[in-house]
Amino acid sequence: MRILLLTGKGGVGKSTVAAGTAALAAAAGHRTLVLSTDAAHSLADAFGVEVGPEPTEVGERLFVQQVDAQLRFQQSWGEVQRYLLSVLDTVGVDRLAAEELTVLPGAEEVLALLELRLQVLSGEWDVVVVDCAPTAETLRLLALPEALGWYMQRVLPTQARVVKALKPVLTRAAGVPMPGGSVFEAVERLHAELDEVRSLLQGPDASVRLVLTPEAVVAAEARRSWTTLSLYGYRVDGVVANRVFPPADGDDWRAGWVAAQARVLADVEESFVGLPVWRSEYRAAEPVGVDALRTLAADVYGGSDPLAAPVGEGPFLVTRTGGGAVLRLRLPLVTRAEVDLARRHDELVVTVGSYRRLLTLPAGLARLDVAGARVEEGELQVRFHEARPAHARGESA
Ligand SMILES: Nc1ncnc2c1ncn2[C@@H]1O[C@H](COP(=O)(O)OP(=O)(O)OP(=O)(O)O)[C@@H](O)[C@H]1O
Numbered sequence: 102m103r104i105l106l107l108t109g110k111g112g113v114g115k116s117t118v119a120a121g122t123a124a125l126a127a128a129a130g131h132r133t134l135v136l137s138t139d140a141a142h143s144l145a146d147a148f149g150v151e152v153g154p155e156p157t158e159v160g161e162r163l164f165v166q167q168v169d170a171q172l173r174f175q176q177s178w179g180e181v182q183r184y185l186l187s188v189l190d191t192v193g194v195d196r197l198a199a200e201e202l203t204v205l206p207g208a209e210e211v212l213a214l215l216e217l218r219l220q221v222l223s224g225e226w227d228v229v230v231v232d233c234a235p236t237a238e239t240l241r242l243l244a245l246p247e248a249l250g251w252y253m254q255r256v257l258p259t260q261a262r263v264v265k266a267l268k269p270v271l272t273r274a275a276g277v278p279m280p281g282g283s284v285f286e287a288v289e290r291l292h293a294e295l296d297e298v299r300s301l302l303q304g305p306d307a308s309v310r311l312v313l314t315p316e317a318v319v320a321a322e323a324r325r326s327w328t329t330l331s332l333y334g335y336r337v338d339g340v341v342a343n344r345v346f347p348p349a350d351g352d353d354w355r356a357g358w359v360a361a362q363a364r365v366l367a368d369v370e371e372s373f374v375g376l377p378v379w380r381s382e383y384r385a386a387e388p389v390g391v392d393a394l395r396t397l398a399a400d401v402y403g404g405s406d407p408l409a410a411p412v413g414e415g416p417f418l419v420t421r422t423g424g425g426a427v428l429r430l431r432l433p434l435v436t437r438a439e440v441d442l443a444r445r446h447d448e449l450v451v452t453v454g455s456y457r458r459l460l461t462l463p464a465g466l467a468r469l470d471v472a473g474a475r476v477e478e479g480e481l482q483v484r485f486h487e488a489r490p491a492h493a494r495g496e497s498a
Pocket residue numbers: 109110111112113114115116117118139141143235343344345381382383384385386387388389
C-alpha cells in the first residue's frame with residue numbers, strides 16, 4: 102500500500118501530475134485510485150471524463166474519485182459541529198485552545214480525509230494518489246488531524262467533565278446546551294478516525310510531492326511548503342518541476358524564458374538538497390486522457406520508481422543523552438530566528454511563521470525540563486534534562 106500526495110501552488114499542474122502518476126502506477130500493474138480533495142474537481146478535466154463521488158473506472162486498474170465533502174458534512178457532522186461551537190463559546194475555553202480552533206480548516210476537508218481513510222482501509226487499492234487543494238489550504242488540511250486530535254484530547258474531555266460537573270449550573274446560568282450521548286460518541290469516533298488518517302499520512306507508506314513551475318515566486322512557496330510539511334511531520338520525497346520549456350533555437354522571447362527557467366531550476370536543485378527534482382516539459386498541448394497523462398508521468402520519473410518507499414525519519418526523533426534527551430524535528434530551510442518554541446506541560450508548541458504544531462511529548466520526555474534549543478542544518482534540536490521542581494516549569498525556551 103502506497104499513498105502519494107501531490108501539492109503545490111494553484112495551477113502548477115498538481116492534478117495533471119497526480120493523474121499521470123496514477124496512470125503510470127496502474128500501467129505498472131497496481132490497483133490505483135486517484136482522489137481529489139479539491140472542490141474544483143479538475144481530475145475529471147484531466148481525464149476528460151465524467152467522474153462521480155464514488156470511484157469511477159477510467160482505465161485498466163485505474164479509478165478516479167472526486168469527494169463530495171460538503172454533502173457528507175451536511176449529512177453527518179453539521180449538528181455535532183454546531184454543538185461543539187456553542188459549548189466552546191458559552192463555557193469559554195483556554196486561549197491557546199481557542200487560537201488553535203481558529204486555524205482549523207473547513208469541515209469539508211475533514212470529510213475528504215475521512216474518505217481517504219475509507220479507501221485505504223477498503224483493501225481495494227495498492228496505490229492511492231491524492232490530488233490536494235492548492236498549497237495553503239492543503240497545509241491546513243494536512244495539519245488538521247493533529248490540531249483536531251489535540252482539540253479533542255484537551256478540550257473535549259475537559260468540556261465533558263466540566264459539563265458533567267456543572268450541569269445544573271450551566272443549564273440554568275450559562276445556558277449551555279446539553280449534548281446527547283450520541284454527540285459524544287460521534288465526536289469520539291471522529292477523533293479516532295482522524296487520528297487514523299494522521300497516522301496513515303505520517304506513516305512510512307505515505308509521502309508528499311511538491312509540484313512547482315520554474316518561476317521564482319512559485320519556487321519560494323514550494324520551499325515554504327517543504328518547511329511547513331516537515332513541521333507537521335509529513336515526509337516530502339520529491340519535487341516535480343512542471344512546464345519546463347524545452348530548449349530550442351527560437352526567438353528571443355523563448356530563449357529568455359529558457360534562460361530564466363534554468364536559473365530558477367538551478368536554485369530549486371540547490372534548495373531541495375537531498376530530494377529528487379523531476380522535470381516535466383511544457384507540452385505543445387494540454388495533457389488530457391489516460392494515455393497523454395501516463396506519457397507525461399513516464400517522462401517525469403524517467404528511470405526512477407514513482408512508488409519507491411519514502412526515506413526519512415517521520416515526525417520526530419528522540420535520542421537519549423547522559424542526564425536527559427534530545428528531540429530532533431526536521432525543519433528544512435529555516436533559521437533560528439524564524440522558530441518559536443514554548444513548553445506547555447507535556448507539549449511542545451513549535452511555531453514557524455504562521456504555522457504552529459503541538460508536539461505531545463512522549464512520557465519519558467514529558468517529565469524532563471527543556472534545557473535549550475537550536476536550529477542546525479535544517480533541524481530543530483531541543484535539549485531536555487532532569488526536571489527541576491514543578492513550579493519552575495512552563496517557561497519558554
Ligand atoms: N506539462 C504540461 N504541459 C502542458 N500543459 C500542462 C502541463 N501541465 C499541466 N498543464 C495544463 O495546465 C493546466 C493546469 O494544470 P492542472 O489542472 O494540473 O493544475 P493544478 O495545479 O491542478 O491547478 P489547480 O490549482 O487549479 O488545481 C491544465 O489545463 C493542464 O492540462
